[in-house]
Amino acid sequence: MLKELLQKENFFEGQLTASKREALWTKLGDLNPADLATEISELEQGQILALFRAMPKDLAAEVFTYLSREIHEDIFKQISHDEIAALLNEMFVDDAVDVAQELPSNIVRKLIDKVEDPSQRQLINEFLNFPKDSAGSLMTVEFICLFGTQTCADALQYIRKNGVDKETINTCYVTDATRHLTGIISLRTILLSPEDARVEDVMERNYICAHTHDDREAVAADFRKYDLTAMPVLDTEDRIVGIITSDDIMDVIDAEKNEDIEKMAALTPSEKPYLDTSVWELARNRVKWLLLLMIGATVTSFIINRYNELLSHMVMLAAFLPMLMDTGGNSGNQVSTLIVRDLGNGGIEPHDWPMVLWKELRVGLMCGVVLAIVSFLRIYFFQSGVALDVNIVVSLTLLCAVVFAKLMGCTLPIVAQLCKVDPALMASPLITTIVDAFTLVIYFAIATHLLPNQV
Amino acid sequence: MLKELLQKENFFEGQLTASKREALWTKLGDLNPADLATEISELEQGQILALFRAMPKDLAAEVFTYLSREIHEDIFKQISHDEIAALLNEMFVDDAVDVAQELPSNIVRKLIDKVEDPSQRQLINEFLNFPKDSAGSLMTVEFICLFGTQTCADALQYIRKNGVDKETINTCYVTDATRHLTGIISLRTILLSPEDARVEDVMERNYICAHTHDDREAVAADFRKYDLTAMPVLDTEDRIVGIITSDDIMDVIDAEKNEDIEKMAALTPSEKPYLDTSVWELARNRVKWLLLLMIGATVTSFIINRYNELLSHMVMLAAFLPMLMDTGGNSGNQVSTLIVRDLGNGGIEPHDWPMVLWKELRVGLMCGVVLAIVSFLRIYFFQSGVALDVNIVVSLTLLCAVVFAKLMGCTLPIVAQLCKVDPALMASPLITTIVDAFTLVIYFAIATHLLPNQV
Numbered sequence: 001m002l003k004e005l006l007q008k009e010n011f012f013e014g015q016l017t018a019s020k021r022e023a024l025w026t027k028l029g030d031l032n033p034a035d036l037a038t039e040i041s042e043l044e045q046g047q048i049l050a051l052f053r054a055m056p057k058d059l060a061a062e063v064f065t066y067l068s069r070e071i072h073e074d075i076f077k078q079i080s081h082d083e084i085a086a087l088l089n090e091m092f093v094d095d096a097v098d099v100a101q102e103l104p105s106n107i108v109r110k111l112i113d114k115v116e117d118p119s120q121r122q123l124i125n126e127f128l129n130f131p132k133d134s135a136g137s138l139m140t141v142e143f144i145c146l147f148g149t150q151t152c153a154d155a156l157q158y159i160r161k162n163g164v165d166k167e168t169i170n171t172c173y174v175t176d177a178t179r180h181l182t183g184i185i186s187l188r189t190i191l192l193s194p195e196d197a198r199v200e201d202v203m204e205r206n207y208i209c210a211h212t213h214d215d216r217e218a219v220a221a222d223f224r225k226y227d228l229t230a231m232p233v234l235d236t237e238d239r240i241v242g243i244i245t246s247d248d249i250m251d252v253i254d255a256e257k258n259e260d261i262e263k264m265a266a267l268t269p270s271e272k273p274y275l276d277t278s279v280w281e282l283a284r285n286r287v288k289w290l291l292l293l294m295i296g297a298t299v300t301s302f303i304i305n306r307y308n309e310l311l312s313h314m315v316m317l318a319a320f321l322p323m324l325m326d327t328g329g330n331s332g333n334q335v336s337t338l339i340v341r342d343l344g345n346g347g348i349e350p351h352d353w354p355m356v357l358w359k360e361l362r363v364g365l366m367c368g369v370v371l372a373i374v375s376f377l378r379i380y381f382f383q384s385g386v387a388l389d390v391n392i393v394v395s396l397t398l399l400c401a402v403v404f405a406k407l408m409g410c411t412l413p414i415v416a417q418l419c420k421v422d423p424a425l426m427a428s429p430l431i432t433t434i435v436d437a438f439t440l441v442i443y444f445a446i447a448t449h450l451l452p453n454q455v
Numbered sequence: 456m457l458k459e460l461l462q463k464e465n466f467f468e469g470q471l472t473a474s475k476r477e478a479l480w481t482k483l484g485d486l487n488p489a490d491l492a493t494e495i496s497e498l499e500q501g502q503i504l505a506l507f508r509a510m511p512k513d514l515a516a517e518v519f520t521y522l523s524r525e526i527h528e529d530i531f532k533q534i535s536h537d538e539i540a541a542l543l544n545e546m547f548v549d550d551a552v553d554v555a556q557e558l559p560s561n562i563v564r565k566l567i568d569k570v571e572d573p574s575q576r577q578l579i580n581e582f583l584n585f586p587k588d589s590a591g592s593l594m595t596v597e598f599i600c601l602f603g604t605q606t607c608a609d610a611l612q613y614i615r616k617n618g619v620d621k622e623t624i625n626t627c628y629v630t631d632a633t634r635h636l637t638g639i640i641s642l643r644t645i646l647l648s649p650e651d652a653r654v655e656d657v658m659e660r661n662y663i664c665a666h667t668h669d670d671r672e673a674v675a676a677d678f679r680k681y682d683l684t685a686m687p688v689l690d691t692e693d694r695i696v697g698i699i700t701s702d703d704i705m706d707v708i709d710a711e712k713n714e715d716i717e718k719m720a721a722l723t724p725s726e727k728p729y730l731d732t733s734v735w736e737l738a739r740n741r742v743k744w745l746l747l748l749m750i751g752a753t754v755t756s757f758i759i760n761r762y763n764e765l766l767s768h769m770v771m772l773a774a775f776l777p778m779l780m781d782t783g784g785n786s787g788n789q790v791s792t793l794i795v796r797d798l799g800n801g802g803i804e805p806h807d808w809p810m811v812l813w814k815e816l817r818v819g820l821m822c823g824v825v826l827a828i829v830s831f832l833r834i835y836f837f838q839s840g841v842a843l844d845v846n847i848v849v850s851l852t853l854l855c856a857v858v859f860a861k862l863m864g865c866t867l868p869i870v871a872q873l874c875k876v877d878p879a880l881m882a883s884p885l886i887t888t889i890v891d892a893f894t895l896v897i898y899f900a901i902a903t904h905l906l907p908n909q910v
Contacts, residue, residue: 257712
């Protein structure tokens, strides 16, 4: 649509009069910036650049934040540092910081020096120093500050005059002369209170806040617990330095969950989209975990070696190894996934462990019995070459493996939490290795016991 | 804290005067309702009930929505239907519907008949009929409707008069006489526009909306894409019937991610907290997947059976089976997890498949070569009983298994997406089974080829 529009107007041939150009910008400005960004992404690389150079700076800055990292990099490669600085100048500080973080740090320093507005410059600098996953790196500084001694009518006047550049005016922050937060007040309260009521008499003194170095995951948990749409961020001396809004938190919730998923799949978490990650980086994120787990799995080969003799007499036993180990691994993963989820959202605390263990013992027995019976019947009727006693050994092992896997699956993440290790790390692959080893030991132990004449 | 306060006042002995009681409610009302709910949860069961009965209905209703399902059930068991109906009467419609959905449906019907306000009653009924994961079931009906012909000053007056009961007044919705949505306008725009400007001249006509039957996952995606804090919901005739606010969406993002995680761990997704789920339910959610995967895994035993003879001559080969299969499974899961994540957020489209495949071929070769070399050296130096040719067979199989696992790990979820099957279902356990089977085949094939004198 944008493409056709630009072609119709011969935009790229540069034959637009100033007034036509003006009309074009108005038309584009009416579009939702996220949609406009999608349409821009579909243009050719040279066209994107030409369009960006021609656009009014405020529109360009707004659309820019919605473009992908890949396009950012393309644009940065081709425009001058002055042009980048001009873009940063127009953005909300938190967006500018996000963009700056994508750039090599030596370029960032040069760029920031070119940002015209000294307070914007100082802020970007300050923000770049907050730890990556902290409340400080999420917050924005464009918020409304009021004084407790103002009347609601004055406050409303003030908002009317100063609200244009603020990310939200729905919640306002009340401070004393030293910028210490004394309360928060919603625009709704200001509007619905008598005009002559003093802000400090109607404001909420019981507010939820974060500090700049708080972990973003904890902030997101508070947003959800208290159903917030914005939260003030205080520095170490309890002065308000910024606010976090719900749109940022949605991304945090998504990112934190992805982190868990990736850890459970033995990956080093990365927020980079797959297609933007280089082959080299993908391989590096994966190979260390694969190595660790492979080395861990060698314990299984030592166990099997110990029972070489038994196996050489009863090669049939080997045939059931994969099925037994897979079922054990799956059983363990099912529990650990639920436990990691509920440890994360506070639904389970480490002191619940005995209760969880007792629950899993019963679940494990139920699942184990069903699986053992089905496996027994399947082998009995469909795999006639298997002797009855071998079949019994397999079924018994299955039952033991499932119960053991369930117990380990709930215990390991809770132990990890107690040891302050991330429970997600303890989940999927590690459990598989432990359950595998146990399954082998129990399998051969039962076999040695029940099949003595074969050995 | 609450406990001590109640004890100090001898609350449970019922010796409170009316004025002291009043003071207590004011004190509790000043607390954040989410915190108050946490404190109430820590009281004994009988005390919770006594407190609830004594509380003013509006406070009780507010706190109630923050209590756990378990406590809800305890309370419901002990209070009369009239009391429940009185609670529902005080709640925002969406909260009331959430509570009603927890109750057995025959009780719900009776309860709703007791809700006094007929419009509240009708709304609850209507809401209960929306599909569980639809936009309709998420929305709230307490929003501000304006007319385009109003001036901003009139609109502000209207909001002042009618805003008290609304869930948000930050965004207002502009309709024509037939409740068709013509635009949206933020309170900020109303405040910052000239007083005599007409609403329709300053409102945003380009708004993002949902329909009652839209899936909540799509709604959440739009919230994140457009950085929204509220979204209007239209019925099939495009009349506005409700709005969805960002606090509900945060829960949706979390729930949808959990659904993916659970599917990848071969669980039937459930939003119930672990501790609230019965043993029976847990077992049922798990055993069907375990059965399915166990039956799938039997293919491996047929493969091993075919190579019985080889194995009985070279029992040593069996020792490496678990390590090879685990490493293959882990390699596959690493990819499928990333692909499922990016298919979900639109970062990868099915037509990217050739690019992804080419990327994974290279990643797989890199990881595979590293793993094969490490495994070879480990066996060579630390497992002296293993013949050199067996060691070579293991290393080669490892390389092939990793590459194959990477290729399957990216292909299966994309194929699932194309077939309109949920990619998360195709992820972890199914891939393990397929990779296991392939690893066995390649292992024995290489062994037969390289170790001919042993067979």
